[in-house]
Amino acid sequence: MxxxxxxxxxxxxxxxxxxxxxxxxxxxxxxxxxxxxxxxIRWCARAGYRTYFLRYSRFLLVMLILTYPFFRHRIFLWRSGTADLMDGDRRRTVRHRLEDLFGTLLARCVHGFVTGPESMVPIMRARWQVPAHRMRLLYNDIDSDRFAPLPPAVRQETRRRLGWDETEFVVLFVHRLSFRRGTRLLVPYLDAVRAELDRPVRLVVVGDGPDRSYLERLGRDRADLHLMGPVPNRKLPSLYGAADCFVMPSYEEGFPRVLLEAMSTAVPLVTTRAGGSADVVGSGYPFLCDVGDLPALIRMTIEVARLTDSERDALGARMRERAQQRFSPQHVAGMLEDIL
Incomplete structure (x- = not known):
């Protein structure tokens, strides 16, 4: 291709x-x-390219729709999740409704509306009023060579460099710091987990967004809350590999890549069923709870902390194998080729 x-x-x-x-x-x-x-667009048409695959870009989508009568190209649009939904108690305005209408009109102009995982297909179809025959399923992929478990000696050195003591139970959160990602649950979550465990607990938060100042205010003078801010992607594998547990308390998701990163690194994770999360980890995954269920998030994290080494290794190996087989770049490339 x-x-x-x-x-x-x-x-x-x-x-x-x-x-x-x-x-x-x-x-x-x-x-x-x-x-x-x-x-x-003109150069691509002259060079013989007739198919476009877009991830979210509304500006380019509008240009492709407007130029379609001249170049007759095919347009496939990827979207997953409902990130345009309102946070908290905010209300929808006339502007939001007009943007929804405009987005629906654009979605109905494409040749294929691409989303994933499986549970997001009917959600996206209903959300954007796309005819069933135009819906396509496509996974996100994960590079399991990059996101891989750290050898014990490397893991120990990484924790030492980061200032994480070997006796600490380190929980990692990586995502956009916003209401819909559940970031306002993190501090009460940390306090409850600390109260239940008989070992030190550290929550490491990676990311940026509108809730960053909120977390910085609550985390001031707290040694157990490590706010790292945005971290380059190339440095993420070592953070996953050095952590003891990954948590994703989201209210809203589509196809969360952070779950794939945690799975591929063989770190046990605790997540909600937001969006397509259950499809990603598998319906039988034991540490999967309802959206907004903070007590369940706390209870499941404590259960992860109390796993034996053999139980933890077996769980991590199972999740890594799922990531390697179901979400490999080769498998996803084949899915995309079938679509195009």
Whole structure:
């Protein structure tokens, strides 16, 4: 398959493995972006490219829909989750309703609406009113060579470097710091887990977002709450590998990649059933609770902390095997090829 990558945001790499050409449409203004996107679409048409696969990009989606009468390309749009839902007690405004209507109109103009995992297909179909024959299933993938368990000596050295004592039970949270990700549950969660365990507990929070200041205020002068802020992706595998447990208390999700990262690293995880999370970990996973059920999150974390070494190793090996088989890049590439 011959592939061109169009990059709309950030600093694009000069080249990507398996990609013939990387085209940047990043610009200092909307006018510049518009010109670059139109130029890229025209170049792709002349070079014989007729299929576009987009992840979320509304600007490029609008441009592709508007230029379809001229170039007759196919458009496949990936979306998963309901991140446009309101947080907490906020109410929907006229602007939100108009954006919903606009998003629905755009979704119905694509040739294929792509989402995953399985439980998100009917949710996304109903949310965006997409005809059933246009729905497609596609997984996220995980590089299990990068996200892999650390050898014991490396794990011990990593914890020492991070300032995590070997006697501590370290719980890791990696996600956007927002209401919908359950970040406001983290401090009461930590306090309850600490009260139940007979060993020191540390909660390590990685990420950025609107709730960061909220957590910083509550975590001031607390040695058991380690707020690391945003961390480059290349450094994440060692954090997963050094942790004892991963927690995801989300109210809303789609296809959470952080679960795949924890699974691939063989770290036991505790998560809610938000979005497609149950599909990711498997329906038989023992540490899966209802959305918003803080007592269950606490109880399951304590159960993880009390696992024997052999029980922990067996659970981690099982989850890593699931990640390697079901969500490997090779398997997901095959799914995408079938779609395209």
């Amino acid at each position: 011959d592939v061109i990558a169009l990059v709309e945001r950030g600093t694009p790499p000069a080249q990507l493995p398996g990609v013939r050409k990387v085209i940047s449409t990043v610009g200092p203004s909307r006018v510049t972006r518009l010109v670059r996107v139109l130029s890229a």
